[in-house]
Amino acid sequence: xxxxxxxxxxxVVVAAIFAIWYVAVIPMNIKDAITQAExxxxxxxxxxxxxxxxxxxxxxxxxxxxxxxxxxxxxxPRLPAPHQIAAELWDTTIDKKITxxxxxxxxxWVTLSATLLGFAIGTAAGILLxxxxxxxxxxxxxxxxWAIASQTIPILAIAPMVIVVLNSIGxxxxxxxxxxxxxxxxxxxxxxMVKGLRTPDAxxxxxxRTYNANRNQTFWRLRLPASLPFLFASLKIAVAAAxxxxxxxxxxxxxxxxxxxxxxxxxxxxxxxQIWSALVMAALLAAGLVFLISLIERISLRRxxxxx
Amino acid sequence: xxEANSPVIRAHALDLTFQTADGPVHALKDVNLEIAKGExxxxxxxxxxxxxxxxxxxxxxxxxxxxxxxVNGMTPDEARQARxxxxxxxxxxxxxxxxxxxxxxxxxEIMGYSKADQKDRVSRVxxxxxxxxxxxxxxxxxxxxxxxxxxxxxxxxFDADILLMDEPFGALDEIVRDHLNEQLLALWxxxxxxxxxxxxxxxxxxxxxxxxVVMSPRPGRIxxxxxxxLPKERPLDIRDSPEFIEIAHRVRDGLRxxxxxx
Numbered sequence: 001x002x003x004x005x006x007x008x009x010x011x012v013v014v015a016a017i018f019a020i021w022y023v024a025v026i027p028m029n030i031k032d033a034i035t036q037a038e039x040x041x042x043x044x045x046x047x048x049x050x051x052x053x054x055x056x057x058x059x060x061x062x063x064x065x066x067x068x069x070x071x072x073x074x075x076x077p078r079l080p081a082p083h084q085i086a087a088e089l090w091d092t093t094i095d096k097k098i099t100x101x102x103x104x105x106x107x108x109w110v111t112l113s114a115t116l117l118g119f120a121i122g123t124a125a126g127i128l129l130x131x132x133x134x135x136x137x138x139x140x141x142x143x144x145x146w147a148i149a150s151q152t153i154p155i156l157a158i159a160p161m162v163i164v165v166l167n168s169i170g171x172x173x174x175x176x177x178x179x180x181x182x183x184x185x186x187x188x189x190x191x192x193m194v195k196g197l198r199t200p201d202a203x204x205x206x207x208x209r210t211y212n213a214n215r216n217q218t219f220w221r222l223r224l225p226a227s228l229p230f231l232f233a234s235l236k237i238a239v240a241a242a243x244x245x246x247x248x249x250x251x252x253x254x255x256x257x258x259x260x261x262x263x264x265x266x267x268x269x270x271x272x273x274q275i276w277s278a279l280v281m282a283a284l285l286a287a288g289l290v291f292l293i294s295l296i297e298r299i300s301l302r303r304x305x306x307x308x
Numbered sequence: 309x310x311e312a313n314s315p316v317i318r319a320h321a322l323d324l325t326f327q328t329a330d331g332p333v334h335a336l337k338d339v340n341l342e343i344a345k346g347e348x349x350x351x352x353x354x355x356x357x358x359x360x361x362x363x364x365x366x367x368x369x370x371x372x373x374x375x376x377x378x379v380n381g382m383t384p385d386e387a388r389q390a391r392x393x394x395x396x397x398x399x400x401x402x403x404x405x406x407x408x409x410x411x412x413x414x415x416x417e418i419m420g421y422s423k424a425d426q427k428d429r430v431s432r433v434x435x436x437x438x439x440x441x442x443x444x445x446x447x448x449x450x451x452x453x454x455x456x457x458x459x460x461x462x463x464x465x466f467d468a469d470i471l472l473m474d475e476p477f478g479a480l481d482e483i484v485r486d487h488l489n490e491q492l493l494a495l496w497x498x499x500x501x502x503x504x505x506x507x508x509x510x511x512x513x514x515x516x517x518x519x520x521v522v523m524s525p526r527p528g529r530i531x532x533x534x535x536x537x538l539p540k541e542r543p544l545d546i547r548d549s550p551e552f553i554e555i556a557h558r559v560r561d562g563l564r565x566x567x568x569x570x
Contacts, residue, residue, distance in 0.1 A: 203401055206397070207401055210367055211391065211419065212418075304405040
């Protein structure tokens, strides 16, 4: 029942987004469409690119209604229509062999593999740092400020340096991208995990003291299980951050490989459709990863009796 | 070799001063008390009288700043390491991710009991607090009173001779409380443990105890120690008997005297 009741509003929002998008395509592409129509011999108003230069896009669309259908079918639109992106996605995922350099499945996998490795490194580092921070006051004082500082530096500035430095010592391909991806994803894990490991209150800690429990027992039996809901919330943020990190790292990495590489070559050649389809692919990947973590979260919390 | 009636808990000239931002707070001042084996001792007094602090000193959770205290002839810290007592807090504090049975086996796991032994003990103490059949339930599936009974079972599971209870029924309603008090007395009779029990409630203290320690605040100190003449067998309607009312009066007078000093 709940699904049926929420389906309506969700569909309305999606329909509104597509409607706005389709309307926006007309003014965004009208100048290019008129120029092409004029070259092909059609009559347009006013004639000559010079005369149209300072005119508003909406004004041009109103005066050249016959050209409007062409705004949805340009080879290199400024704003591609959703169906053009869908067609490009179909072409580059279903029709192309996945070994092809033009296959988005190939590029998607390049990005996904670096993202997963980076996410794994980031999560492991985040959990280890959090455990250290919770158990050692010195680490709390010394590591936490650096962790926060690390996130204030724009990743766009860090990524090329890491790529260049690692390249100079002969490390290329997956690893540099994974490191940048880990750099973005460890932080939410540290913050969430520190918070989670610290949730047991004084009474809970006293109870274990009355059993004369050691640190190890306190960690595995109390702190860790208490932190799991926080960990999963952090992991969802971390996996999305890992994907962003990988894509950013793929820009300076060169070679046009991965979704970041597709976006970069797309912008070199004015191929907005290529950029948008890489974006959609990245969004689908992120949604899939977050969904997967939600699933693991639900299963493990239910096993632990923390959710009904 | 401790004789049958040598004290299990002995405090002599016990002082505890907390250093706070607002200056020192005398939580305990010159507290002298002896508790014999098998006694049921209630600590009663207004907030800040040091009753919980005293219990925490017995448990080795607070370090006194003066005087001496011994538990089973050891320092409280040694007694804690020897797992000489079970402690029941005001909140049940069960782990939501563990079933009732696994919550009760928590101290047993930590203390290294064998799996088979854990199983035996869990079912035995569940029976003791009348929660048999709830072993596989999660805490949220139980009422507040049942949760608190489970936490008492957890404190009993490793067979410590001493049971320390810090307002265990403070958050429960009157009817549940009466029932749990009755059960606690039955449990005390069966297990012959020495019980230290902190409470705000005069009827609860009088109904349960063989010895009532009346305390007053600023500084936290003992103003009266009453040995109860009530018999060991105590049906709930003993609370209407003249003896009961007389002791309750004496407790109330002791509490009032503590306040008159202000």
